[in-house]
Every structure is written in structure tokens, then in C-alpha cells.
Amino acid sequence: MSSISNFQILAVNASDAAIWTFVVYTLLVFVIAGFANNLLKGRSFLSEYFLGSRGLGVWAFALTFAATSASGGSFTGFPAKIYTHGWILALWIASYMVYPLCTMGLLGKRVNQVARKSGAITIPDVLRDRFDSRSFGLVATLLIVFFLSFNLIAQFKAGSVILQTLIQDVDAFKGLSGFVGSSVSGMDFFSEVDPGYFTCLVLFGVLVIVYTTYGGFHAVVWTDVMQGVVMIAGVAIMLPLTLSQVGGLRSGTEQMARMIPPRIGTASMELADSTDSPRALTNIWIAQTNSDDIRQIYRLSGSIAIPAGEKVIDDIPVVEIRTPEEVERLWDKFFSELPESAWHQIGPAESNIRQAAVEGNFVLGATESGIDILCTFGEFQDFEYGAERTGHYVSGPAPMPPKPDQDDGPTDAEVAAAAGFLPLGMAISFFFMWAISGTGQPQYMVRLMAFKDSKTLRRAIITVTIYYGLIYFPLVVIFCYSRILLPGMENEADRIMPAMAVTLTENAGYGWLAGLLVAAPFAAVMSTVDSFLLVISSALVRDVYQRNISPNASETTIKRLCYLTTLVIGTIALVCAINPPAYLQDIIVYVGSGLAACFLFPVVALLFWKRSNTAGCLGSMLVGFGTHLFMHVLSWWRGGEFTDPVNLFGFSPVVVALAASLIAVLVITPITPKPAEHLVKKYFEKE
Template identity: 60%
Template sequence: MTIDSAAVPAILAVGQSNSALATFVLYTLGVFVIAGLANRLLQQKSFLSEYFLGSRGLGMWAFALTFAATSASGGSFTGFPAKIYTHGWVLALWIASYMVVPICTMGLLGKRINQVARISGAITVPDILRDRFESRALGLMSTVLIVFFLVFNLVAQFKAGSLILETLLTGVEPFQHQAARVGDWISSAATSGGWTFLLDVDGNPVAGGYLLCLLTFGIAVIFYTTYGGFHAVVWTDVMQGVVMVFGVAVMLPLALSQVGGLENATQELAKMVPPRPAIICVDWGAEQTEDGVLPSGSWLRQPGGSPDAPPRIFRTTKPALYAAGTSQVCGVETLEVLSDNEIARLAGPDSPLTFLDADVADIIEGDKYAYGTTEEQRGSYVTAPGPSRTDSSGFLPLGVAISFFFMWAISGSGQPQYMVRLMAFNNSQTLRRAIITVTVYYSIIYFPLVIIFVCARVLLPGMENEPDRIMPQMAVLLTENAGVGWLAGLLVAAPFAAVMSTVDSFLLVISSSVVRDIYQRNISPEASQRTIKWMSYFCTLVVGLIALFGAISPPKFLQDIIVYVGSGLAACFLFPVAAALYWPRSNKWTCIVGMLGGFGAHLAMHLIGMQINGSFVNAYRLFGLDPVVVGLVASLLSVLIITPLTPAPPQHLVRKYFYKQPARSRPAQGG
């Protein structure tokens, strides 16, 4: 079977229909309606408990879907698809253990952390640790670690939301006009005005469309989270969880039908090798009459040396400026397609691509992938360890595969943003049913995503330089090919929903930690409800604006930030929190040293990697293991070694948290 040539877009920035935009706008308006309804609850109940925990009253569906939607972040629908597109089928192994995350995360800590939070009246994770050991220092340290990691993750989520929104708006004329004007201002401010924060990681001015979308997305999500609090987050998470399942359910059959079936997609993938960077000169053959720019994403080809020789195909990865009176522009950065089957399909007589009417000359070939580009490695997209730009052993060698089992399944239990959800359900039956529901939910989401974006590798060539755009671009492509362009708005809402549900959760975790654990419990214990209320609003707003500012020039790969933050939080919190909940002999030094040991070992692997590999995210792998395993082991050893060497905890704390309470003082629904 052959692939429908109409499935490959002539220009990858496909114009959107107004109906798709209208669908998306209606969805966003629904989010604000929910925030307004949630704000009314804040007027009726205790502000702190309601704003940050929803008064601990979540039922099964609300608890399950808000937990699932918080976990399925911008990484799941933006960074994860980008990794699938870049490395192929091996991502099924990479994500496999995510199906048991609910069993580990909710089953290991869920009931016990809910009980301890109710006994102490805790609202945040630092609250629990501080009260469990009566240690102000421990509460402050855990607050600092949470804020440090989650602000980084917020930057990644803001970038994801902005890219999704930009993809939807590309081709909408008013947006394009404003984006061009903002782009001109950015270029002038960054180059002449010294506003270097408007330059991206490669030193180029940030695109005007991206900045517009970043401001729109950022202000929207900050507003509804600040205004509505925990119930706004939970209710929108429920809606967003449904939207995510719907998006995957629609995209999967569309992708399979347009690629000619899963068997055909895999066969095509087996013939491919990754593209190669190349710097070229583009010659128009005649002098240009005015200054201009060669856009990023333009397709070019150089004919073969003989009638039977295949052409060479290139796609520009950055804009290139040229001046009036010149006929040639050199130094153009491109990716060259190397797979014979891709070249035949894209350069054939039925090619849907529109190639630039210019000649290619003076080709300077860049480095091929460290693993996956040679003839012997053909098929690396369909076998482990998968292609890799930087590692000659591949993307997922055995040690890293084992590490990611721990990363997703085990270390997920150490994420404070999930612990907060575990403090909010209403009883044990809710917890048990939610574990089953979320496990099924993840199975429905993640494996179909692997299939969809394996198909995307065939349907959408040349996107290796901007892989984080692959999810919204694929949604647009599939719906337009199927003649239902209006549906793109809902499909793009799926990754948008994932990002929003994660951003709002992180904002609340950070602001609750700052307001509750720093301001109320250390600076102003007698602060009034009104003061706490406005401090909470102010903190949520400020943290969101800081993350928005940081997202102006974020790192290239979202998933790299998400993996660093998730593994770092787990290394700091998993074993200290588990000891606090289950080990009566543990004390404040157990948690302090355990947190610092995990944090230090995890950070050290990244700093060593920066020295050896030239990149902070490309960490050093001790014994071939990812830093998350090194950090977890260091944290566990610290907990086990330091606890017997330090004084036993006061008996009144042991009795409070480990002895059965009299029935009249026990929480009615403590689990």
C-alpha cells in the first residue's frame, strides 16, 4: 500500500480555518466560566482550605481526572510526541511503565498522606513535613526545593501552550498582521535597543507570533487559576481530561488511514535514516529587486548529476536575510533528507511539496546523527535503542531504559504536585476506584500517542528542527486532509488542555508553599483571612508572570526540562516523605539529609554532564544509569544512614501520627 501524497503538506505552517479557531475559543471561554463558578465557592468556605485543597472533598471522578490531567502535562502532548517523532518506536519502551504510575503514586502514599494531612491540618507538602517533625527549617527547605524545580517546569509548560496556540492561529490574517508588527519591534528592540532577553537560545530574535501567543496563553491561565483556586483547577481538569481522551480517539484512526495503515507506516519507517544538517547557498539566478527574507521551512532541491540520479532535498531551519541587488544568499541552515524512500516520495512527479524556484550550491554537510544514520543502522526508527544526535550508543540503551522505569513508575510517587492531589480526596473507596480509573486512562492515552506520532514521522517530513510543534501541526494536517478542518480546534484543545491543567496545578503548589509555609507560618502567623486571600492571589500572579518571562527564550526541547524537574523532585522528596509517613524512628534530620543527598547527587550528574558533553540536560550517566536513579539511591542511603545516628523523635509526635486516635478525635473520612 502507498501513502496518500495529499497527506504531506506543501507548506508545513498550514493555514487554519476560522471554524477551528471558533471551536477553540468556545473551549477557552468554558474554562473561564468554570473559574467564575469556582470563585463563588471561595466566598462560602474557609479560604485557605478551599483555595488550595477544595476542602478535601474530591469524589472519585473529580479526583481521578484531576490527577490524570495534572500528570498528562505539556510533556505528554508536546514534548513526548516530539521525542517519538525524533526517535521512533523505541518511545513505546520509554513510556511503558507510565501505565503503572497510578498504582505506585496513589497506592504507595495516597491513603497515608491523606491521613497525616488531616491529623495535622496540613494544606501543603511542606506543611506536612513541618508539622510531622515540628521543624521550621525542614518546612522552609522543602518549600525552596519545590519552588526551584516547579518554576523551571512552568517555563516548559508556558512554551508548550504558546506553540500550540501559535500553530492554531497560523494563517489567520489578523494574527499574521499583528505577529509581523510585533516581530519587527522585537528585531529592533533586541538588536538596537539591547533587549537581549528577546533573543532565543540560538541568538535570533523571538518570533512575533510566538510572543503574542505566549502573552495570550500566560495571561489567560494565570487569571483563571488566580481567580478560581483549587476548584477551578479541578473542574477544568475534569473537562480537560475528557478533551484529551477525545483528541487521541479522533487522531488515531485519522493518522492510520492517511498513512495507509500501521504496517505500511512501520515499513516506511524501517527504510528511513535521520536527516543531516547542511549549510547551503541559495541562488535565484537573477538579482533581487528589494531586501527580503528566505523563510524557515522552505523546501529546496538540487537535481541529481544524471537523469537517473535522485535529487538532494533540503528544508531551511532558520530564516535567512538577503539584500536587494544580490542573486544569492549563503550560510542558509537546512536539514537534508537522506532516506531514499522519502526522497522518491517528496521529489516524484506527484509530490505535494512546493519547492523554492532557486538553485542550491556550495553545500557544507554537517555531522550525521551519532547513532542511526549509516546504512548499517537503517531501521533505527523501529528498533531499540533509537536514533540519537549526541550518543553513539543510541537514544535508549539498556541502562537508560531501566532508569526510566524508575523515573515514571517509582519516582512519580515523589512529586509534590501529585501529593497535593492525594491530600484532597474524600475517602478510601474514592482512592481505590481512582487508581483503576487513572490506570485505564493512561493506557488509552499513551500507547495511541506512540502510534499517532510514528505515523507523523512519515506524514510530516523535515520537522526535526521544531519537533515540539508536531502535535498541533499533526492535528491540523489530519483534520484538513479529512475535510473536517473545524475539528482541528478541538484536537488542538487536547494538548492545550494538558498544558493548562499542569500549569494551574503548579501555580497553586508554588503559591500555597510560599503563602502558607513562608508568610503565614513564619512571618505573620496572625494574618487575617483577607490578608491571606490577597497574598495568595498576588503570589499566584507573580509566580505566573515570572514563568511567562522565562518562557520568552526557553530551551529547545520541552521534554528535557520536564524530565530534569520530575527526576529532581523525586530524588529530593520520595524517600524522605515515605520515611516521614511510615517510619516512626525517622526525624527531621532524616528528611533534611535525604533531600539534600538526593538533590546534590542528581545535580552533580547534570553538572558533570555539562562539563563532559557540553549540555546541562545531557547529563553524565554513572554506570549507564540516568541521574534519577543516582539521586534516588543517594537519597535512600542518606535516609538509612543518618536516621540511626541522630536522636529519636519526641514520643508525643510518634503517638500523634502512629498510634490509633480516639474515635471522637479521628477525622470522619480520613480513609
């Protein structure tokens, strides 16, 4: 293939320096796990492995809380939402700035006190011991395992996507993924799996499972501290690079204001000749002039695998760029200097319909060594809201991508999409989703059981609030403007963070920095996965096995079961992520809102209300779960997506389910027996 050297291509090319930067970061993770494992010796295994002996100081507590909360959604799903919808995401995420005040300020001190009085190691421990109810503890355990298992699969996907974006152009990785692809070819389970994605999934999964299993809580906390620093450093570097490359805040926003949402469709790609061996094409742009000599630009999405001997690839997702300014800019960068041999006549000569294709820095079909391809486009769909109009990326409601057509008429999700992203009712819903419902997340509550004293808690609240402000607002700016630097990624928006990191550093001439920037979202995913693994492991070993099956199990048995459970759960999540969920952020929102609906008001009641009892809190938990699940299942039953729930009265499931949970605890508690007096004295009277 011939290289085009006189203009810059919007390509994502990894450098060896970036890889080595990333490798150094990975090695540090294993060093930390080794030191953490040494701390397990000579101490109570359960308390140390799952809570770090309740001795976290300000920086360790603040950064492990912040890093765990800033998950793969923050650096993968959230940027994808920003890229798709624009500036409205600043309002969507706004209440997350006060989330630490709600979670740590409202529950922190009280959760810590109750856990110390009962000797609890897990959140189900707290719930069970507060009412001396085995059934309450078991229900809580099952709900935690149910929801976090979904989230764990989504996080594994995020880790793989991030890693793949960094190393996909490295020759050694291409060889390895080619070998993996050949090894699994012919297996139905892997028929639709990208070999590169699967290779990165295994690499990521082995890394995070091993260091979490080996090091336990302290390994998680210390890596969270390092990952918290890496995350904020990555954002601090990306923000000025982004602003400089789009011409500043004013220029970037003006360019977004002139944007028209693209059209989404599919394409078939036909090669002039079949290849002798499998290969993959990435970052393909198609230019076409129609009969009126009007220029059109398309981007084929994802990595396109071409099996040996094949000539036609069907159903390739494609994005048509619609903004005239973008079309001209992309034409100048990619196609203005192409040799005549790169253009294909695809209609009668007098019609002047011609087509050309480039892959990264290479022309497809310009020389004898190139690959001549012809793309045939299928039907395109406009955005449900904002199509053919400018200004929606800088105002609200924001543009909404098209939803799949339904034979029996529009679904509730499609009707909602036609109203745009984040109308007023949904804006209110997401305020509760982030600021209020975040308080009900048991995976974060367990961090509240581990800090040293009240002084540590107060300082950590301030630290985490500032930290979130330094992370999330810059992310909105960076990924709004990523639409300018990396157009046409609507079909693979979950890749925008690592793709943007590599593009920014290469445009600036500092390719080695890509490894550090990609380590930021990778760190966010790792810090969430390791925490979720420990929460699920502790729930199964401590709350199911030790407290219900074998109360007198030896520490050696518990230790082996903890290691084994963490390993097995991680492996199961890895296998489930081979065919991953389509939309990462939608899964994260489902899990977060579901856990809040189940846990927020029952936990608040048992911590602060003396009259609260098992019936009221358990009923509240089940009503919240059932209401939340019903709104999702109803959407699926009507022909929509499970992750696009029915929004009753214009509000998302989290608001409706929280309201139902609150009503349940207030109604059921007074009409059921009072809690045992000795439990009230133990948890509400000062010693």
C-alpha cells in the same frame, strides 16, 4: 505566487473553523473559573483556594490527577521523542501505565490521613508538621519552587508552540505578529525571538494566569476534568485518522523499517531582490539534482523571518531526507509538476545541477510576483547512531541525532549518543524514572490531600490507570507514523503534535476538527501550568509568609497575597520563556527526576517509619538533590549540555540519586535522636 492545484502538499494550514472551535474551548475555561471563584465566598479561603475543601469525588479526583500528570511533555515533548527515535518509546514510557498504582496506591491514603490530622494545606506543611521542624519545611519549599520554576518555563514554551502552530497561517495573526515584531525590533532582548512565538506566548500566558489566579483550586480541578476529556477525545480521533492515512499498522511499520535517519545541517538563503516589508516563510522544501542527476530533498526548519531590505539569511537549520522511498514520494508531491521557470541553474549548464523551492502550496520564484531564492548548504552531520542504515526506527537501541562537536574531544553525552537511544541500562533507569520516581513528585502529592474518602481513592486508581493506557500507547502509534506523514521535522520536533493534528484533519477534509485536536495538547499544558502555579503560590504564601513571617495574617491579606503571588510567578515564567529552553522534554525529565531524588524517600520514611526524624529525612533530601545536581553540572563542566548529564555506571541520575537518598536516610536516622514521642503518637496511633 502561483498555486499548485493538481497535487497535495504536506503543508500545515489553519482554517477559520479550527480557530473558532479553539475559541469556544477557551471561553469555557473562563466560565469555569467564574463559577469556581463564587465557591470561594463564605468558605475558608486557604483550604478552598488550594485544596477545594478536601471534597473531590472519583471523577474529579481521577481526572485532575491524570490531567496534571499528562503535561506538556506528554503532548509536546513525548511526541517529539517518539518522532525522533521511533517504536522504542513504547518501552521508554511503559512503566507510566503503573504510575498511578505507585503514587496513589502507595502514598495516597497515608498522605491524606497525615494532612487531615495536621490540617496541612501544602506538602511542605506536611513535612514541617510531621517533625515540628521549620527548617525542614523551608528547605522543601525552596526545592519545590526551584524545580517547578524550571518546569513552568518549559510548559509556557509548549503552550506557545502549540497555539502558534494552529494560527500561524491566519491573516489576522500574521498582522498581529508583524505589529509585535515591529514594536520590539531593535531591542537586544528580542533580537532572536520569533514574533509569532512571542505573540502566542503572551496570549497563552494571559489566559492561564488569569483563570488560575481568579478561580483557584476548583477552577483548576474543573478545567482539568474538561481538559482530561478533551485529551482522550483528541487521541481517540487522531489514532484512526493516522492509521487510515498510512495504510494501517502493518503498512506504517513496514515503511518505518525502511527509513534511514536524515542528515542535519545548516543553509543560507539568498533572495534575488530584497523585500520592502518584513515577511516570514514557513514549511519550505528544497529540491536539487546533482551532477549525476540524483534527486535530493531538503526541508528548511521553522519560520524564517526576512527583515525589510535584507537579501541573505544565514544559519537556517535544515534536514536532508535520506530514505530513497521518501525522496521519490516528496519529489512527486512537490516538484514533479513545477514549471521550468521555478528551477534555478546553480552550476555550469553541463553539470545539470538545478534547484527549486516551494513554500506550502506556493512555488517560490515561478512568477514575477514570487520570491526567487537560492539556498547554499553548509556541512551536514549524520546521526550519531543509525546513520545510513534501515530498521533502527522499529528496533532498539534507536537512532540518535548528532550532538554538537567539541574541541576537546567527545563528551559523555556524545559517547552515550553513539550507543543509540535507550540501551539496557537507560531502559532500566526510565522504568524507575516513571513508575517509581513519579511517586516522589510533590506537585502530584498535593492532589492526594484533596480526595474525599478511601472509596474515592480506590476507584480513582483504576480510573487513572485505564486512562493512561488509553492515552500513551495510542500516542506512540500516532507519532511513530507522523514520520511518514510529516517528514523532515527533526529540528523542530516539539511542534509535531499540533502540526500532526492540523495535517490529519485537513487531509481527511475536516479542518474544523483541528481546533479540537490542538486543544488536547493545549489542555495538557494548561492543566499542568495552573497546578504548578498553585503549588508555587501556596509554597510562598503559606509555607514562607504565613508560617514563618506573619502567622496571624488576616484572611484578607492572605487572599490578596495569593492572588498577587500567582500573578507575579506566572508573569515571571512568561518573561523567562521569551527565550525558551531548546528541548522541552529534557527539562521535564530533569525536573521530574530531581524532585523524585529530593522527596521520594524522605516522604516515604516520614509517612511509614515511626523512627524517622528530621535529621534523617532532611539529610536524605539534600543528598538526593546534591547527587542529582552533581551529575548534571559535571556534564556541563566537561563541555556538554546541562540537560545531558553524566550517566554513572550506565544509569541516569534519577537511579543514582534515589539510591544515594535511600542510603542517607537509612544511615543517618538510626544515629541521630529519636523523634518526639507526642509526634509519633499523633501520626501513628489510631484515635
